[in-house]
Amino acid sequence: MRCAACSPSWSAPLEDGGYLRRAVPPDELGPIALELARTRLVTLGPDTVELVHEALVRHWDRLRGWVEQDREFRLWQDELDRQATRWRDTRERALLLRGKALQHAWATTAQRHDDVTERQREFVTASAKGYVVRLATVVLSAGLVLGLAFGVVYTVVVLISQQNVVSAENAVSALRARAEESPFDQRVFDALRAHRTSDTLYTRQSLRSLSRSLRHAVLLLRPTSVVNARGSRLARQLPDGRVELWDLAAASAIDVPGLPTGATLTWTGDDALVVTAAGHPLVVTENLAPRPGPTRTRCDGDRLRLEDAFTGAVTAEVRPSDQACESGAFSPDGRAFEMVYRNPYINPSMLQYGATDPDGPRYVAQVPNDALVTHLEVEPSGAHRVLLAVDGSALLLRIPPPDDLERALDTAHDARFTPDGRHVVLHGSDVEVWHVDSRTRTGRIEGRAEDVALDSATLAVRGEDGRITLWNLPDLAPLGDVPGPPDDVWLRFLDPGRLVVVRGQEVGVWSARTGEPIGRPFTAVGKAPLSAVAVGADQLAVVSADKWVRWHAIADGGEVPGSAFTFGGPPARSPDEPLAVDADGELLAVPVADGVEVWDLARGERLERLDVQADFEVTDLRFRDDPDEVEVTVDGVDGGGQADGGVLVELWTRDVLWGLPGLLGRDDETVERLAVPAVPGYANAGGEYGGLESGDPAAWRDVVCGVVTRSGLSEGDVEPPAGSFDGPVC
Incomplete structure (x- = not known):
């Protein structure tokens, strides 16, 4: 074998x-x-x-x-x-x-x-x-070729995108410049088109301010038909300037003399006619009947007066604030008023309205700049119907009487939305929680609050004695309390279950749902702590006023050896600076002067920096699941306050395509503006800004476009600037 x-x-x-x-x-x-x-x-x-x-x-x-x-x-x-x-x-x-x-x-x-x-x-x-x-050589070569090709394509796409951004920015600048010289009705279209062209902080500011100005607007009147909606009355201006009113049912005419040629006639109801003349105030004929007694309304410093037209005797007077009066009107019976004033601290004009009686309720709303009050009527429901003259156009407002939530906001010291946007927390003499959609109060805590911190499930209230009480949202059922002295206290939520409390130099972590301590409080080294952020489940990164970062074990408060580093810059004064740590606890995002930096926590080394415009403020930071992606929330604090402010979220992506664009001489990071609401809303307390506002630019656009649609407005033959959005703005 x-x-x-x-x-x-x-x-x-x-x-x-x-x-x-x-x-x-x-x-x-x-x-x-x-x-x-x-x-x-x-x-x-x-x-x-x-x-x-x-x-x-x-x-x-x-x-x-x-x-x-x-x-x-x-x-x-x-x-x-x-x-x-x-x-x-x-x-x-x-x-x-x-x-x-x-x-x-x-x-x-x-x-x-x-x-x-x-x-x-x-x-x-x-x-x-x-x-x-x-095979490996072929795959590697193919991968390299594919990668280079993708990198080239990516670079070309980025270049085109950058060119489009520049073109859009130029178009927005042209629209803003044109708006400064245009009448108000054209400014409405320019603001809408600018935001459609490029969603930036500036265009959000303009759109939000316009939305606030038109929040109560019913109609923005241009020249329209002179026949009323029912077809029962007709108005026309004769060549000699007289306005002729016809009752079409009776075929009778009534003359209204004294108006120049070229006035615009607009019916706002079946028996209400608005007559607009260039350089003249609006004249309203209500029910085709004269006003009781000849009177005149004038501003005198910070006062608005109603006087007898013949004797000059003051029949009504209001001094609603210490701001200079620009225009105003009283209701026919003199019991209600509207007064426009310019707040020196914010850009828009403000309308204060309410009862002439000094002890009666008064409220504030924003109106277009340079608006003049020409007429006021108060409906039996208490709603104010106001006519404003704005650049030759007539703006008809209907301001409903405030509801319970608006009255509560008017007297509150501060108000904040919960992160989920479902509730708003007011505090002043008391602390109250209101449901936004139903506009009903869900809970109330008696007593003044020095400060509050909240997430969507828990409210932490610091009283005058320094004690921090914890309450369930929205019913304000008590959960526990965190005792301690009242000196130099600030608090913030690390996550839904944990609260960090800083009293002077002492830092402690507490259960947000029970008030029980989590670990041992410790004394922070260096200048006063400004903020803290959780590093995983067991550690805390504390940032001090002198810009030092130190890790501490939550269990015993001990500082992690070798963890301290500084990111430099001048000392900060305001507490609770926004910080973010990635899911792996390896990277820290921190705001610095005119920018945001990402640091390697283990090595204490700066990895990347994102420049932020000097007049913008970073208000929030968040890592996505990919640690190379950071959401940066910026607020346009340009001196206009909340009335002008816009807030935007930008997605900062670092090390794009593993740095491949860098091999081609291009930036390996991108910044993308996210077309999402940056905040759940604006809870304006103290009566200064007019209640709750949506934080969604789409809601602002809906308000403005509602007025445009109801008024039948169009841009006509006005050409949009090159590079701007070329579709319908509404």
Whole structure:
């Protein structure tokens, strides 16, 4: 049997069916080579073993039978052996097997391992390794080419995007410049188009301010039909300037003399006509009847007076604030007033309205700049119908009487939305929680609050005695309290379950739902702590006023050795600076002068910096799941206060495409403005700004477009600047 296994190696089958004596290296046969040599069937040379004579191949039937049984395999093996021999002599990679030949050799070698010689196995193995190397090279090359191609495409896209941004910014600048010289109705369209063109802090500021000005607007009147909606009355101006009113049912006319040619006539109701003349106040004929008694209304410093037109006797007077009066009007009975004044601390004009009686309720709303009050009527419901003259147009307002929530906001010291936007927390003489949609109060805590901190589930209230009480939202069920002295206290939520409290230099972490301490309070090193942020579940990063960052273990308050570093800059004064740590606790995002920086917490090294415009303030920071992505919330604090402020979220992406754009000489970071509300809303307390506002620019646009639609306004033939949004703005 041993002879049967090895003898086919001595004879090679030919393609024509014959056989050929074949020399075999001794090492392929092993010890059996010597035994066969003693039988004189083979001759043993220094390097080969072969049959003694060709006649054995032709006439030894058993040998031929053994060879014939594996004819196909022996033919393939002879060819493989010849290739293996050539490769062994030269080691050229071009001689290695490839493709289907390699697949067949690899499979056959695995199946008939004992029938394949060592040299042949070595050749097949080398061929397989060569294939892997070639494949890896191809994949790497393809990946590199693809990466470079993608990088080039990305660079081109970024360049085009940057060009589009520049074009949009130029268009916005042109729209803003045009708005300064345009009448109010055109300014409305310019503000809408500017925001549609580019959603920036500036365009959000303009849109929000416009929305506030038109919050109570019913109509913005341009020249329209002179027939009332019911078709019962008609008004026209005669060439001599007289206005002629016709009762179409009775076919009778009433003249209203004294108006110049070119006045605009607009019906605001079936029996209410507005007459607008350039350079003149508005004249309103209400029910086609004269006002009771000739009077005049004028401003005198910070006072608004109603006087008898003939004697000058003051029949009504109000001094609602210490701001200079610009225009105003009294209701026909003198019991209500409207007065426009310009607040020196904010840009827009403000309208104060309410009861003439000093002890009666008074409220404030924003109106367009340079608006003049020309007429006031008070409905039986208590709503004020006000007509304003704005750049020759007439703006009709209907201000409903305030509801319970608006009255509560008017007397509150401060108000804040919960993060989910569902509730608003007011505090002043008491603390109250209101449901925004239903506008109902859900809870009340008696007593003044020095400060509050809140998330969507828990309210922390600091009283005058320094004690911090915890309350469930929205029902204000008591949860617990955090005792302590009243000095230099600030507090913030680390997460929904934990509250950090700083009293002077002492820092502690407490359960937000029970008031129980989590770990041991510790004394912070350096200047007063300004903020803190959780680093994972067990550590706290504390930032001090001198811009040092130190890690502390929450359990025992101990400082983590080697964790302290400084990010420099002048000392900060305001507490509770926004901080963010990524999910892995490795990176810290911190606001600095005119920018945001990301630091490696372990090494104390700055990794990246994002520049922020000097008149903007960073109000919030948040890492996304990808630590290279940071959401940066900026507020436009340009001297206009909340009435002018816009807030925007920008997505700062670092190390774009693993830094590949840097290889092409381009920035490997991007900043994308997110078209999302940056805050749940604006809770304006103290009566200064007029109640709750949405934080969504889409809601502001809906308010403005509602006025445009109701008034039937259009831009006409006015061409938008190049690069601006070219579709309908509403």
